[in-house]
Amino acid sequence: MFLKGFRGIFSNDISIDLGTANTLIYARGKGIVLNEPSVVAIRYEGGPGGNKRIAAVGHEAKQMLGRTPGHIKAIRPLKDGVIADFTVTEKMLQYFIHKVHENRFLRPSPRVLVCVPCGSTQVERRAIQESAAGAGAREVYLIEEPMAAAIGAGMPVSEPHGSMVLDIGGGTIEVAVISLNGVVYSESVRIGGDRFDESIINYVRRNYGTLIGEATAERIKHEIGSAYPANEVSEIEVRGRNLAEGIPRSFVLNSNEILEALQEPLSGIVSAVRTALEQTPPELGADVAERGMVLTGGGALLRDIDRLLSEETGIPVLIADDPLTCVARGGGRALEMMDDKGTDIFSLE
Amino acid sequence: MKAAGEQENMEETINSVGPKLREARIAAKLSVGEVASELHFGEQIIHQLEDEEFEKFPAPAFIRGYLRTYAKLLGLPAAPLLKALEQHHLHAPELISDIAKPHQAKSTDAPMRMATYGIFGGLLLLLALWWHNEYGISLFDYGPKTPVPITNNAPIIAPTQPANVAAPPVAEVIPPPPPPSTPLAETGQPVPDSTVVPENAATTVAPVIDTPQPEPPAPVAEANPPSPQPAKLSLTFAHDSWVEVYGGDGNRIYLDLAREGETLNLEGIAPLDVLLGYAQGARIKYNGQDFDFKTFVHQGVARFQLGGPETADTDVVPATLDNEATQN
Numbered sequence: 148m149f150l151k152g153f154r155g156i157f158s159n160d161i162s163i164d165l166g167t168a169n170t171l172i173y174a175r176g177k178g179i180v181l182n183e184p185s186v187v188a189i190r191y192e193g194g195p196g197g198n199k200r201i202a203a204v205g206h207e208a209k210q211m212l213g214r215t216p217g218h219i220k221a222i223r224p225l226k227d228g229v230i231a232d233f234t235v236t237e238k239m240l241q242y243f244i245h246k247v248h249e250n251r252f253l254r255p256s257p258r259v260l261v262c263v264p265c266g267s268t269q270v271e272r273r274a275i276q277e278s279a280a281g282a283g284a285r286e287v288y289l290i291e292e293p294m295a296a297a298i299g300a301g302m303p304v305s306e307p308h309g310s311m312v313l314d315i316g317g318g319t320i321e322v323a324v325i326s327l328n329g330v331v332y333s334e335s336v337r338i339g340g341d342r343f344d345e346s347i348i349n350y351v352r353r354n355y356g357t358l359i360g361e362a363t364a365e366r367i368k369h370e371i372g373s374a375y376p377a378n379e380v381s382e383i384e385v386r387g388r389n390l391a392e393g394i395p396r397s398f399v400l401n402s403n404e405i406l407e408a409l410q411e412p413l414s415g416i417v418s419a420v421r422t423a424l425e426q427t428p429p430e431l432g433a434d435v436a437e438r439g440m441v442l443t444g445g446g447a448l449l450r451d452i453d454r455l456l457s458e459e460t461g462i463p464v465l466i467a468d469d470p471l472t473c474v475a476r477g478g479g480r481a482l483e484m485m486d487d488k489g490t491d492i493f494s495l496e
Numbered sequence: 497m498k499a500a501g502e503q504e505n506m507e508e509t510i511n512s513v514g515p516k517l518r519e520a521r522i523a524a525k526l527s528v529g530e531v532a533s534e535l536h537f538g539e540q541i542i543h544q545l546e547d548e549e550f551e552k553f554p555a556p557a558f559i560r561g562y563l564r565t566y567a568k569l570l571g572l573p574a575a576p577l578l579k580a581l582e583q584h585h586l587h588a589p590e591l592i593s594d595i596a597k598p599h600q601a602k603s604t605d606a607p608m609r610m611a612t613y614g615i616f617g618g619l620l621l622l623l624a625l626w627w628h629n630e631y632g633i634s635l636f637d638y639g640p641k642t643p644v645p646i647t648n649n650a651p652i653i654a655p656t657q658p659a660n661v662a663a664p665p666v667a668e669v670i671p672p673p674p675p676p677s678t679p680l681a682e683t684g685q686p687v688p689d690s691t692v693v694p695e696n697a698a699t700t701v702a703p704v705i706d707t708p709q710p711e712p713p714a715p716v717a718e719a720n721p722p723s724p725q726p727a728k729l730s731l732t733f734a735h736d737s738w739v740e741v742y743g744g745d746g747n748r749i750y751l752d753l754a755r756e757g758e759t760l761n762l763e764g765i766a767p768l769d770v771l772l773g774y775a776q777g778a779r780i781k782y783n784g785q786d787f788d789f790k791t792f793v794h795q796g797v798a799r800f801q802l803g804g805p806e807t808a809d810t811d812v813v814p815a816t817l818d819n820e821a822t823q824n
Contacts, residue, residue, distance in 0.1 A: 301557035306554070437538065462536055463536050465560075466561060
């Protein structure tokens with residue numbers, strides 16, 4: 148305990164956005180210091196029952212996804228925003244925490260603030276807490292993702308006005324209405340970037356009889372994915388295994404097809420937002436209608452998603468600056484504020 | 497040429513966000529109402545943006561969001577407009593806590609860090625001091641002090657033996673016979689002075705008693721004889737025992753473990769402070785006389801003083817020792 152405290156003197160306080168797709172770390176006084184995919188490659192030594200060792204973490208491991216030999220397995224330890232594999236998550240966190248404290252003589256022991264989905268259960272939260280503590284954290288605080296996202300987006304969360312935020316992550320979307328540093332309404336739906344990829348894979352298999360991998364689906368989404376019909380149609384050439392012939396074939400997809408493919412997850416997001424607006428107390432709802440809703444998270448980068456939501460709900464929809472890092476930056480600001488004002492301002496756990 | 501034109505254009509955009517937006521809207525033949533309904537903004541927001549009334553917006557995040565969406569509708573690049581917005585020094589809203597809490601001291605605070613370094617520095621210093629006291633002195637000072645006393649199994653009492661009987665200072669310490677010899681009477685006063693120079697005493701006293709030397713006449717005899725001869729202590733051990741002996745001048749005479757069967761002959765300036773770790777196994781002779789220290793033994797350890805100042809006055813050693821024992 149004492150030793151941890153001593154090591155803590157030489158560690159930076161950090162805020163971690165432990166996402167399904169990417170993990171971001173914000174270090175106090177330094178900004179975003181790490182942005183890597185939440186992927187871990189595990190090497191099995193001496194057969195399936197043998198020792199497990201971490202082969203790679205982050206970018207390196209992501210390149211291995213779907214391209215590994217028998218004795219290496221590239222896995223994503225988080226699913227739908229929560230921990231699916233406790234041990235691997237702990238190892239991954241340990242690696243990331245160490246990475247942001249490199250060239251230090253002592254093993255780092257920072258104070259860590261982890262952002263968790265608001266819909267996560269107590270068991271899931273406990274797992275994240277334990278995992279961060281196991282990775283060497285001196286103290287672990289949890290903050291709900293939409294709160295961190297709103298702070299990171301620069302919304303006036305302390306004011307007695309309603310601020311609505313929609314965080315579209317890899318595994319979940321979080322929609323929340325915030326006022327006076329507290330979450331008035333929040334909902335977490337397990338639709339996210341991963342579901343977009345899955346929908347694209349399913350669409351291509353159904354319509355082209357061709358199987359594509361997750362990485363290809365993600366590339367398609369980034370390049371021509373859109374949420375609202377655009378005036379211009381863009382195209383992309385992709386390769387996949389033709390299911391009938393069993394050999395790789397290349398074919399061309401256009402943005403309208405992808406829009407069609409994404410209809411299901413997008414309608415899920417729209418209905419979550421509608422529900423949120425229904426459930427919001429009228430005063431706060433009026434504030435939201437006047438000021439608009441702010442989009443954060445990687446999903447906010449999907450072309451015209453703001454247009455879609457704006458058309459469907461009739462309220463202004465704005466995209467935050469640098470939406471990918473909002474949650475981590477917001478967590479960092481919350482940490483700084485905790486130092487000034489005490490730990491119980493955001494009803495942290 | 498084209499590049500220069502672009503540069504100018506950029507400059508223009510940087511200087512004015514609102515006019516640029518209005519210009520673009522008019523060029524696109526859109527009214528404020530049309531823009532507002534297209535973007536689902538209030539008309540007021542469009543007016544505020546075009547008139548650059550940024551202070552009326554709730555937070556910079558909203559201004560940037562509105563600007564980005566509006567620029568996208570008009571087909572303008574958003575980046576230069578956002579950059580221009582930075583000139584207006586819009587800061588993110590302050591996070592204000594509704595629960596006023598006093599500042600909590602954290603380990604990351606500068607004073608806390610300094611205090612921690614200070615405590616560690618202090619601890620290290622204390623450790624160093626302890627080390628020096630514990631080992632430093634005994635390592636460096638032990639050498640010069642020990643050679644004086646250690647004379648194992650070889651009693652070198654012979655030359656000083658007569659002095660015990662005849663010499664005045666020694667005679668004072670011996671309990672039973674207070675010999676009223678003539679030198680004592682003569683040199684009663686200068687005793688305290690002469691205690692400082694014990695070595696001279698041994699050499700000078702002997703001649704005075706033995707033979708009246710012609711060369712150093714009366715004055716010399718008066719000055720030197722009173723100086724006390726070093727007290728002699730003989731310790732015989734039947735068992736192993738720890739021994740510490742300190743002289744009257746505060747110097748350590750002996751500090752070591754005496755082995756079984758060993759005999760120590762020590763001499764030093766009275767009074768001698770003696771500590772025996774295992775008193776049962778020791779016998780003591782002080783100035784040739786057996787000394788019974790049984791009264792000072794407490795839980796096997798004996799601590800006592802031999803030839804203290806009181807003894808010098810009263811000339812009765814056991815009496816003083818008894819007094820000390822009762823005091824202890």
